[in-house]
Amino acid sequence: MRVKVLSRNPDDYIRETKQDLQRVPRNYDPALHPFEVPREYVRALNATKLERVFAKPFLASLDGHRDGVNCMAKHPQSLSTVLSGACDGEVKIWNLTKRECIRTLQAHEGFVRGICTRFCGTSFFTVGDDKTVKQWKMEGPGYGGKEEPLHTILGKTLYTGIDHHWKEAVFATCGHQVDIWDEQRNSPICSLTWGVDSISSVKFNPIETHLLGSCASDRNIVLYDMRQSTPLKKVILDMRTNTLCWNPMEAFIFTSANEDHNLYTFDMRFLDSSVMVHMDHVSAVLDVDYSPTGKEFVSASFDKSVRIFPVDKGHSREVYHTKRMQHVITVKWTSDNKYILCGSDEMNIRLWKANASEKLGVLVPRERAAMNYNQKLKEKFQHHPQIKRIARHRHLPKPIYNQAKELRIMREARRRKELNRRKHSKPGSLPFVSEKKKHIVAVVK
Amino acid sequence: MIGCGGRERKNLARSWRLHAVQALRMEAVAGSRAHGGSAGGGKKKKMTKKLQRYWEGPPPPDTPAGAPSKAKRRHNEKTRPRAGAEGSLQARKVLHGSEAAGQISGKRDPFPGAAPLPQHKVKKFQRGQKSQLAEVSSQRLRDHLALLEQKVELAVQQAARMELLLPEEPGFLEGDPGEDTCTIAQADIAEAADIASATKHFELTLNQFGPYRMDYTRPGRHLLLGGRRGHVAALDWQTKSLLCEINVMETVTDVTWLHTENMFAVAQRRWLYVYDNQGVELNCLKRFNGVLRMEFLPYHFLLATASETGFLQYLDISVGKEVATICTRGGRLGVMGQNPANAIIHLGHSNGTVTLWSPNIKEPLVRMLCHRGGVRAVAVDSSGMYMATSGLDRKLHIYDLRAYQPVQSLVLPVGAGHLSFSQRGLLAATCGEVVQVYRDVPMQPPHKPYLSHTLPWTAHGLRFCPFEDVLGVGHGSGFTSLLVPGAGQANFDALENNPFRSRKQRQEWEVKALLEKIPSELITLDPGQLGQVDAITMEQKHHERVERLGFDPQAKPAFQPRRKLKGRSSAGSLLQRKRKVANEEQRTKIRKSLEQQQAAEQERKAAPRAQSSALDRFRK
Numbered sequence A: 001m002r003v004k005v006l007s008r009n010p011d012d013y014i015r016e017t018k019q020d021l022q023r024v025p026r027n028y029d030p031a032l033h034p035f036e037v038p039r040e041y042v043r044a045l046n047a048t049k050l051e052r053v054f055a056k057p058f059l060a061s062l063d064g065h066r067d068g069v070n071c072m073a074k075h076p077q078s079l080s081t082v083l084s085g086a087c088d089g090e091v092k093i094w095n096l097t098k099r100e101c102i103r104t105l106q107a108h109e110g111f112v113r114g115i116c117t118r119f120c121g122t123s124f125f126t127v128g129d130d131k132t133v134k135q136w137k138m139e140g141p142g143y144g145g146k147e148e149p150l151h152t153i154l155g156k157t158l159y160t161g162i163d164h165h166w167k168e169a170v171f172a173t174c175g176h177q178v179d180i181w182d183e184q185r186n187s188p189i190c191s192l193t194w195g196v197d198s199i200s201s202v203k204f205n206p207i208e209t210h211l212l213g214s215c216a217s218d219r220n221i222v223l224y225d226m227r228q229s230t231p232l233k234k235v236i237l238d239m240r241t242n243t244l245c246w247n248p249m250e251a252f253i254f255t256s257a258n259e260d261h262n263l264y265t266f267d268m269r270f271l272d273s274s275v276m277v278h279m280d281h282v283s284a285v286l287d288v289d290y291s292p293t294g295k296e297f298v299s300a301s302f303d304k305s306v307r308i309f310p311v312d313k314g315h316s317r318e319v320y321h322t323k324r325m326q327h328v329i330t331v332k333w334t335s336d337n338k339y340i341l342c343g344s345d346e347m348n349i350r351l352w353k354a355n356a357s358e359k360l361g362v363l364v365p366r367e368r369a370a371m372n373y374n375q376k377l378k379e380k381f382q383h384h385p386q387i388k389r390i391a392r393h394r395h396l397p398k399p400i401y402n403q404a405k406e407l408r409i410m411r412e413a414r415r416r417k418e419l420n421r422r423k424h425s426k427p428g429s430l431p432f433v434s435e436k437k438k439h440i441v442a443v444v445k
Numbered sequence B: 001m002i003g004c005g006g007r008e009r010k011n012l013a014r015s016w017r018l019h020a021v022q023a024l025r026m027e028a029v030a031g032s033r034a035h036g037g038s039a040g041g042g043k044k045k046k047m048t049k050k051l052q053r054y055w056e057g058p059p060p061p062d063t064p065a066g067a068p069s070k071a072k073r074r075h076n077e078k079t080r081p082r083a084g085a086e087g088s089l090q091a092r093k094v095l096h097g098s099e100a101a102g103q104i105s106g107k108r109d110p111f112p113g114a115a116p117l118p119q120h121k122v123k124k125f126q127r128g129q130k131s132q133l134a135e136v137s138s139q140r141l142r143d144h145l146a147l148l149e150q151k152v153e154l155a156v157q158q159a160a161r162m163e164l165l166l167p168e169e170p171g172f173l174e175g176d177p178g179e180d181t182c183t184i185a186q187a188d189i190a191e192a193a194d195i196a197s198a199t200k201h202f203e204l205t206l207n208q209f210g211p212y213r214m215d216y217t218r219p220g221r222h223l224l225l226g227g228r229r230g231h232v233a234a235l236d237w238q239t240k241s242l243l244c245e246i247n248v249m250e251t252v253t254d255v256t257w258l259h260t261e262n263m264f265a266v267a268q269r270r271w272l273y274v275y276d277n278q279g280v281e282l283n284c285l286k287r288f289n290g291v292l293r294m295e296f297l298p299y300h301f302l303l304a305t306a307s308e309t310g311f312l313q314y315l316d317i318s319v320g321k322e323v324a325t326i327c328t329r330g331g332r333l334g335v336m337g338q339n340p341a342n343a344i345i346h347l348g349h350s351n352g353t354v355t356l357w358s359p360n361i362k363e364p365l366v367r368m369l370c371h372r373g374g375v376r377a378v379a380v381d382s383s384g385m386y387m388a389t390s391g392l393d394r395k396l397h398i399y400d401l402r403a404y405q406p407v408q409s410l411v412l413p414v415g416a417g418h419l420s421f422s423q424r425g426l427l428a429a430t431c432g433e434v435v436q437v438y439r440d441v442p443m444q445p446p447h448k449p450y451l452s453h454t455l456p457w458t459a460h461g462l463r464f465c466p467f468e469d470v471l472g473v474g475h476g477s478g479f480t481s482l483l484v485p486g487a488g489q490a491n492f493d494a495l496e497n498n499p500f501r502s503r504k505q506r507q508e509w510e511v512k513a514l515l516e517k518i519p520s521e522l523i524t525l526d527p528g529q530l531g532q533v534d535a536i537t538m539e540q541k542h543h544e545r546v547e548r549l550g551f552d553p554q555a556k557p558a559f560q561p562r563r564k565l566k567g568r569s570s571a572g573s574l575l576q577r578k579r580k581v582a583n584e585e586q587r588t589k590i591r592k593s594l595e596q597q598q599a600a601e602q603e604r605k606a607a608p609r610a611q612s613s614a615l616d617r618f619r620k
Helices: A036-053 A365-380 A385-392 A398-423 B002-040 B042-047 B067-079 B089-105 B119-124 B139-165 B186-192 B503-515 B527-531 B535-549 B571-606 B614-618
Strands: A002-004 A058-063 A069-074 A081-086 A090-095 A100-106 A112-117 A123-128 A132-137 A151-154 A161-164 A170-174 A178-182 A190-192 A199-204 A211-216 A220-225 A231-237 A241-246 A253-258 A262-267 A276-279 A285-290 A296-301 A306-310 A318-320 A328-333 A339-344 A348-353 A440-444 B172-174 B202-205 B212-216 B222-227 B231-236 B241-247 B252-257 B263-268 B271-276 B281-289 B291-297 B302-307 B311-316 B321-327 B335-338 B345-348 B353-357 B366-369 B375-380 B386-391 B395-400 B405-411 B418-421 B427-431 B434-438 B451-454 B459-464 B470-475 B478-483
Touching (some): A036 A385, A036 B527, A069 A112, A069 A339, A069 A348, A081 A112, A090 A112, A199 A241, A211 A241, A220 A241, A241 A285, A253 A285, A296 A328, A296 A339, A306 A339, A398 B535, B186 B478, B212 B252, B212 B459, B212 B478, B231 B252, B263 B291, B271 B291, B281 B302, B291 B335, B302 B345, B345 B375, B353 B375, B386 B418, B386 B427, B418 B459, B427 B459, B434 B470, B451 B478
Parallel strands (some): A112 A161, A285 A328, B252 B291, B335 B375, B375 B418
Antiparallel strands (some): A002 B172, A069 A081, A081 A090, A090 A100, A112 A123, A123 A132, A132 A151, A161 A170, A170 A178, A178 A190, A199 A211, A220 A231, A231 A440, A241 A253, A253 A262, A262 A276, A285 A296, A296 A306, A306 A318, A339 A348, B202 B478, B212 B222, B212 B470, B222 B231, B231 B241, B263 B271, B271 B281, B302 B311, B311 B321, B345 B353, B353 B366, B386 B395, B395 B405, B418 B427, B427 B434, B434 B451, B459 B470, B470 B478
16 A cells, blocks of 8 residues: 655744744645636726825926916936926926926016927027027026026017927027027028918927927918928818927827817828827817827816827826816926926926826835736726726816816717718718818828 | 656656757758858868857867768767757757857756646646637737737746646555555554654544534634534644634534634524634624525635525625525525535535525526435535535436536445535545545546545534545544545645645735625626626627717728729729629638538537437427
8 A cells, every 4th residue: 555645844834933934835726726817807906996096196386486387398318307487588497306496597578488408408498579599508607697698599580489409409499480590500590481370389300300390370280301491291280289299209200289179199191181189188288298108198288187198099098187277388298207297377387297196216026016916907907897987087177077078068969960961961972081080171292 | 756757857858859859850951051051162261260269169170071071960969969959940049049058168958948848737727718819800909919828828838837846746545456445444544644644534522412514714724613512613623722612502503614713603503603713702693594504605705504494695704794695495405515616506405406506696597407306415626617416316426517417427325415525626425424535536437436434423514624635524423534645735825725824924814815805796607707808798889889970980991992004994894803802702701601501510410319319309
């Protein structure tokens, strides 16, 4: 007779001293882990609930401006520095880690219309209502020294925006036309116009650095190549585009913030149809900025809210608002992909987390592992109705909620009317036009 | 352990030889190619002799071009076997890498590449089916799914490799040639086993308050005894230390542990009581009266009770709420079992039927006619695939719960009064005072039991101890703990059930378990259903969307022939091209339906005649 009976030596399973870690022998045999799917589902549900519990995105409010914040710029080298220009011509430089203003200068008379930093981070440019372009040093003057610009250009017309080239000593301003300037000269290298209109914003492409995009008040978006003397092409939309932002990862993609409450993502090669229409705002969208990963962007709106959209989704994943935040005029996504800054009418700059429920600070490895596991679970069960409902739920201020409801009713009525009209007309005489094409009036080359 | 290791090594050696042959074949091809190349550029090489650097490896053997070198090289290759050289690109890369590594350290890896994994080990960890990538329409989704598949594959392989590191081996019992294992007495087993195991065979003589019902905790450390005449005792049976001992002064019909060894439930003559491990009464549940049998569903924190008035009740013990009360209309419910794989309660009735219940539905999910007389005992194995039932007709049936078909049937002399499955699939049955243990019952009808033992009195309760080779039997004069080698899982998962857990570990486990308590609404016959695609809702949603929009946004656009060169895009040829596409679609449709028809016909033909019943003639 041969016999072996299970007999475990407790020394192999119990820690030797109290200082040791407990021994945790694992066996991954599925027979020992029944109800795999239901248990994972419950875990995913808990993780989703906890995510909503921990969603506290508001970090700080930077106050100090004496008028509405009109424009902001990121420092290209330092994560903790951000610049802002206000409607009274004041420019402030902020330290985000200390959450305080480190320098204030009276840059212009009237509005500071645009602000941008040089790619090296040693100086920055501002344009204002006093028809000047000024270049400033990033470091302030020594004790007792006077705040004076490095360089001032007196222009003939009003400038409404400015952006610097990503690699060369060239910048572009916009106003009645798009001017491209050499830093060393007092007159533009070239001026680009297409029709008579006022241009509200101009942006350099961060990858294909010779390309520019601008939006004008006659409802069009115009693309330029710096190497040519004439514009490339333009697309005319239903309503005015306020600003645009290039995708930092895909050279040919840009997103425009439109007056008709929507954002339109375009592929610059195929302008006859937008790649995606992002709708959720209930008022004009005033500013947009991409995350450095190029997967998401943040938009600021006149409806007193900030929304975060995935590039490939039609609706926002997140909405930020507070009781005190007024019309948000400018917004920036920081270069470490972690924070969002928004400047609004009531003179404050607000700092938000880009991921509302993220824990800041250093994570213990176990904490990180648990976080990753929960993330994966949420992803796996995201389509289950209960989990989807909890993950999607956001509280909205009453005005936005009611406005959204009203817009939904209007859209529904329009759709119903179109359906009826189609029903009573000759088949094929009323073609279906997708939302992506509906708002595009024409493309001109 | 050693024996198994040896077998492993043998397998390795075989595959190693196989690879060596393949490597040789490939080397021969590569060698001839290399030889051709060197013949072309041979002259130049001789003229400028390159300086040898150590990082470039040792100089290639000076081979005078021709046949002898080839033979020599082949000989060399034979002495140096390589695995994973199937000629694929990856294999070649591995080969190259290992070669370089070998040259730096001066030694060659005799078993390059990953160790081979036997298929049966991998299969154990595979779940569900692979996604059909070819059927996915979107390229993006296809890539995503392919990546997921890759990850799943890796996880499965790693889990299978992990098997090797498990510390314990399951027990076994083998008789001498010509000796039946069922003739081996418990005393002999205890004597042959080690001292620690021998202490696990013991008998408690408690002939005052008998017959005893009993239950083990899920880690298998603690034992609960309940005598019919009111004696309730909880003990750590391995150290034989008593937790508490009380007499409830009332008839006790059943006892069960709740989620930890801190609480247990006792079904008494009138009501259900909950006690803690000190014997203090925590709760008296008067809504649960006349309970005859209880089952605790550990992952749902539900206590299912079956009463003499035919009510099946579920109590959520984490919040103390009654989840469901079901009138089974099945008479006195003295037979109950749970399916550990899907938490379905099996009830045996006096009319020979077994019914399956979930708390969400007031009707039985399944009603099976299992016996000609009443049902005496029901047990379901740990995989949830097989159910054993015994009835007054003295038969023991094994049912396949996937098809609800009987697979095995045997007649026992007195009929089995109690049944229990062990973790590794042994089936214990009590016939009067004889306890018999069967092995591999679902696979083949056993002509002899694996083990047999005679008790001093008729058995009244029967449970295998989890993670131990122990079978506990409660009977008229106490409790007997029997050694059944090969019954328990050898390796436990400490995050699930840890027999050696400390107090702190138990507390942590309790919090975790409560956090992931599965709601009772999720109890269904197939617990994996939650992870599947809900095609019905999806279709319904799509249908609603089409109705709302007035058109199908996912519809395939009509074929629009591309404009071709001058003359080839005439109206006639355009029409022809359109027709060709339309015909092709039609053809594939017809082909598919034909294939389906043929497959159905073949299936009908292949089905054995024996299973057809007389009612088949009314089938279409």
